[in-house]
Amino acid sequence: MPEVVNTISPKLREALGQVQKPGRYTGGEPGCTYKDKSEVDVRMAFCFPDTYEIGMSFLGEKILYELLNRHENWWCERAFMPWTDMKAEMERLGIPLYCLESKDPLTDFDIVGFSLEYELCYTNVLAMLRLSGIPLRAADRDERWPLIIAGGPCVCNAEPMADFFDIMQLGEGEQMLQDICATVEQGKKLGWNKETLLLALAKIPGVYVPSFYDVRYLEDGRVESIRPNRPGVPERVTKAIINMDDYTPPENFVVPMVGAVQDRASVEVLRGCVRGCRFCQAGQIYRPFRERSPQLISDSARVLCHNTGYDELSLTSLSTSDHSRLEDILDGLNSWAEQDHVSLSLPSLRVDNFSQSLVEKTTKVRKSGLTFAAEAGTQRLRDVINKNVTWEQIERGCRIAFEEGYTSVKLYFMMGLPTETLEDIKGIADTAQKVVDLYYSLDHAKGKGVQVTCSVACFVPKPDTPFQFCAQDRRETLREKQKYLLSCVHSRKIKVNYHDSATSVLEGVFAKGDRRLGKVIETAFENGAFFDTWEEYFDFDRWQAAFAACGLDPDFYNYRPLGLDEVTPWSHLDVGVSHGFLVREYEKALRAETTQPCNRQCNGCGANKLLGGPCFDYSQDLL
Amino acid sequence: MTTVRIFFEKRGEAAYISLLDLQRVFHRLLKISGLPVWYTLGFNPHIYLSFSCPLSLGQESICESCEVKTEAPAVDGDAWAAALQPLMPRGIRILRVAPAQDKPGEIASAEYAITMPASSAAALDAYNERTGAPVVKKTKRGQKTLELKEYLPRVEYQLEGESLHFTLTLPSASGEGVNLNPALLLGFLETLGGAPAWQCTVLRTHLYTKNGKDFC
Numbered sequence: 001m002p003e004v005v006n007t008i009s010p011k012l013r014e015a016l017g018q019v020q021k022p023g024r025y026t027g028g029e030p031g032c033t034y035k036d037k038s039e040v041d042v043r044m045a046f047c048f049p050d051t052y053e054i055g056m057s058f059l060g061e062k063i064l065y066e067l068l069n070r071h072e073n074w075w076c077e078r079a080f081m082p083w084t085d086m087k088a089e090m091e092r093l094g095i096p097l098y099c100l101e102s103k104d105p106l107t108d109f110d111i112v113g114f115s116l117e118y119e120l121c122y123t124n125v126l127a128m129l130r131l132s133g134i135p136l137r138a139a140d141r142d143e144r145w146p147l148i149i150a151g152g153p154c155v156c157n158a159e160p161m162a163d164f165f166d167i168m169q170l171g172e173g174e175q176m177l178q179d180i181c182a183t184v185e186q187g188k189k190l191g192w193n194k195e196t197l198l199l200a201l202a203k204i205p206g207v208y209v210p211s212f213y214d215v216r217y218l219e220d221g222r223v224e225s226i227r228p229n230r231p232g233v234p235e236r237v238t239k240a241i242i243n244m245d246d247y248t249p250p251e252n253f254v255v256p257m258v259g260a261v262q263d264r265a266s267v268e269v270l271r272g273c274v275r276g277c278r279f280c281q282a283g284q285i286y287r288p289f290r291e292r293s294p295q296l297i298s299d300s301a302r303v304l305c306h307n308t309g310y311d312e313l314s315l316t317s318l319s320t321s322d323h324s325r326l327e328d329i330l331d332g333l334n335s336w337a338e339q340d341h342v343s344l345s346l347p348s349l350r351v352d353n354f355s356q357s358l359v360e361k362t363t364k365v366r367k368s369g370l371t372f373a374a375e376a377g378t379q380r381l382r383d384v385i386n387k388n389v390t391w392e393q394i395e396r397g398c399r400i401a402f403e404e405g406y407t408s409v410k411l412y413f414m415m416g417l418p419t420e421t422l423e424d425i426k427g428i429a430d431t432a433q434k435v436v437d438l439y440y441s442l443d444h445a446k447g448k449g450v451q452v453t454c455s456v457a458c459f460v461p462k463p464d465t466p467f468q469f470c471a472q473d474r475r476e477t478l479r480e481k482q483k484y485l486l487s488c489v490h491s492r493k494i495k496v497n498y499h500d501s502a503t504s505v506l507e508g509v510f511a512k513g514d515r516r517l518g519k520v521i522e523t524a525f526e527n528g529a530f531f532d533t534w535e536e537y538f539d540f541d542r543w544q545a546a547f548a549a550c551g552l553d554p555d556f557y558n559y560r561p562l563g564l565d566e567v568t569p570w571s572h573l574d575v576g577v578s579h580g581f582l583v584r585e586y587e588k589a590l591r592a593e594t595t596q597p598c599n600r601q602c603n604g605c606g607a608n609k610l611l612g613g614p615c616f617d618y619s620q621d622l623l
Numbered sequence: 624m625t626t627v628r629i630f631f632e633k634r635g636e637a638a639y640i641s642l643l644d645l646q647r648v649f650h651r652l653l654k655i656s657g658l659p660v661w662y663t664l665g666f667n668p669h670i671y672l673s674f675s676c677p678l679s680l681g682q683e684s685i686c687e688s689c690e691v692k693t694e695a696p697a698v699d700g701d702a703w704a705a706a707l708q709p710l711m712p713r714g715i716r717i718l719r720v721a722p723a724q725d726k727p728g729e730i731a732s733a734e735y736a737i738t739m740p741a742s743s744a745a746a747l748d749a750y751n752e753r754t755g756a757p758v759v760k761k762t763k764r765g766q767k768t769l770e771l772k773e774y775l776p777r778v779e780y781q782l783e784g785e786s787l788h789f790t791l792t793l794p795s796a797s798g799e800g801v802n803l804n805p806a807l808l809l810g811f812l813e814t815l816g817g818a819p820a821w822q823c824t825v826l827r828t829h830l831y832t833k834n835g836k837d838f839c
Contacts, residue, residue: 007635016639017681017821023644028636028713257644309651
């Protein structure tokens with residue numbers, strides 16, 4: 001490790017002296033990778049377009065940081081969006097955005113990669129490029145600039161950000177990003193120009209080069225076609241995936257010193273989801289369902305806890321209790337956790353298979369609150385969205401929890417779902433009331449009340465889901481529904497949380513938007529938009545002005561139902577789930593018909609083609 | 624049970640690690656090290672760990688310390704230091720590990736080496752000529768006004784090229800006693816035309832006990 005005293009330049013010292021939590025901008029955390037930059041061939045800046053505390057909670061970065069840095073001649077470093085005070089200081093003092101490890105500006109790197117986790121971080125991407133002095137648009141950058149790339153779930157509709165990136169990664173980065181780095185290394189050695197490099201990159205599975213595709217529009221504003229404009233570029237880009245047991249989960253993390261939001265060891269137990277909830281984008285785009293073997297999970301989690309010193313381990317996935325060998329995993333972990341002073345937590349359990357022994361195996365150490373995702377207030381609407389959960393199951397889950405001594409329960413709901421009526425909204429309040437009543441019908445500690453928190457989110461239709469065809473509820477409608485819901489709650493034991501829907505409106509527009517929105521994002525950014533995820537910085541009027549200035553109507557994108565045969569802006573990006581399946585599921589939703597989880601019965605979504613065979617051995621009884 | 628004191632340097636980037644964060648870092652690194660540190664016996668056992676005289680954010684030190692407990696019969700300080708050093712964040716260097724001799728309550732004063740731009744000489748001269756230098760000290764219990772001259776009647780400095788240096792000894796009692804941060808002087812000097820705090824470096828060089836010896 002190089003000697004370190006005085007790696008902080010006088011300018012940076014000045015900035016750090018003026019800002020809150022300067023530890024976010026200094027690096028030096030245990031677990032960082034340092035290399036001699038004169039001895040590396042490829043330098044990558046892994047950028048997270050939100051604050052340090054949020055970015056350092058992100059497992060994807062930890063996975064890729066470790067994989068890339070295993071290559072001796074590559075060096076992957078980290079950069080985050082500085083908070084507003086630091087951003088202002090950096091602008092005032094002319095400090096370009098830098099990576100925490102080397103403190104070198106992003107312009108010194110070969111690859112600058114952004115993780116696009118949610119739509120409202122788009123302006124932060126532009127803010128980070130601007131702070132680095134890098135031109136925003138790909139068309140304005142030649143091979144002398146770093147290659148600007150993106151990955152993450154938002155790439156499944158890459159179009160609103162397509163103008164800004166040289167390449168975008170569809171799907172899982174473990175192999176794809178290594179292939180990209182290897183190609184960049186080769187390109188540097190052979191002195192390729194940007195066109196040659198992009199053509200080589202376009203051959204990597206999952207890599208999308210936006211400038212290699214032309215989008216044509218119909219007169220009414222809908223997309224007519226999206227076609228490659230060069231030979232040797234695929235008509236459709238197919239998502240990259242990996243086999244979970246081919247990759248050891250990270251056994252080392254950069255351990256943040258300034259507390260991150262998720263500041264614990266975590267190990268991914270499975271990818272994909274068998275449930276097929278029709279509103280859920282993650283449940284579709286991460287298909288097919290793949291499990292990691294219990295032994296690998298337990299062994300690497302133990303090494304991870306040992307290397308990082310974390311005393312809390314979290315099992316992560318979309319639905320941990322759907323792992324067919326969850327009990328084996330927990331037995332494996334419990335065989336060493338206590339003696340290593342590590343406690344387990346399992347987010348993302350489902351009410352319908354939440355069992356006594358599961359609670360016992362995870363609450364050895366600490367009782368926190370429990371959260372159940374009911375998503376909708378009535379059985380009819382739960383059937384529409386294919387959230388195959390019944391009141392009996394919620395009741396059973398709550399009963400177990402209360403008997404184990406829990407006194408607070410959080411229920412997740414959405415409003416603005418397709419086919420929703422006021423009766424469904426009232427159902428949210430009724431469900432919460434029934435949970436309160438259940439608590440008092442059971443033996444409970446004297447004087448100990450129950451707290452039921454209903455968290456009600458505004459539904460946003462997302463691409464690659466059966467509800468992509470639906471229009472989003474209007475803002476006024478959502479406000480009325482929120483008001484009505486409050487009028488239905490009659491108990492002080494029930495707390496209702498909801499958000500203003502303005503951010504949901506924008507989220508809906510960018511989720512389903514096309515390439516023309518790039519200039520709206522750029523205009524809003526130039527007019528001062530960044531940190532749109534943070535309520536105190538989000539300014540809806542500024543966005544409306546940006547739409548008007550660009551001559552685009554936001555309502556066209558989110559308040560208009562899509563035709564079932566319409567060419568979507570993401571139709572050239574194949575996440576595995578077929579259009580036909582989405583149409584079938586949408587039609588079943590309108591009839592309130594449910595679909596079985598795919599470990600029980602294959603529903604023919606098409607994602608198994610990515611595996612080259614069936615996802616499950618249906619000849620065995622899997623449940 | 625032996626109380627073991629770990630002395631370390633906190634410099635460069637590490638100057639920006641707050642006390643709260645530093646506690647968490649040491650907690651984890653001690654856990655990784657596998658050293659036989661004592662865990663508390665409650666429902667959530669955790670490593671007993673206590674820092675004496677925490678440093679202000681942005682200041683550096685070559686005399687920081689924290690203490691842990693151990694039930695091990697003997698403590699090989701060099702082995703402990705060797706186990707901890709490779710785990711430490713950049714800027715933290717383990718100086719010495721040894722059984723504690725003094726209690727943290729014995730600490731009475733601290734010595735600091737201050738560096739400022741040479742242009743601040745006039746402000747220091749002005750300070751030395753003044754009869755009073757009232758400063759406002761903010762504490763958790765509110766503000767109170769202190770007279771700096773009571774503790775620092777004069778500051779003798781040496782000019783050296785572009786910068787000037789001086790040494791301060793300030794009361795640094797834990798608990799009820801007076802505790803003065805060199806930032807109070809720097810802040811006062813700034814009102815007299817001295818350089819802003821970010822252009823100055825503060826390096827804590829010694830912690831002294833009531834009888835004037837190095838805290839150990």
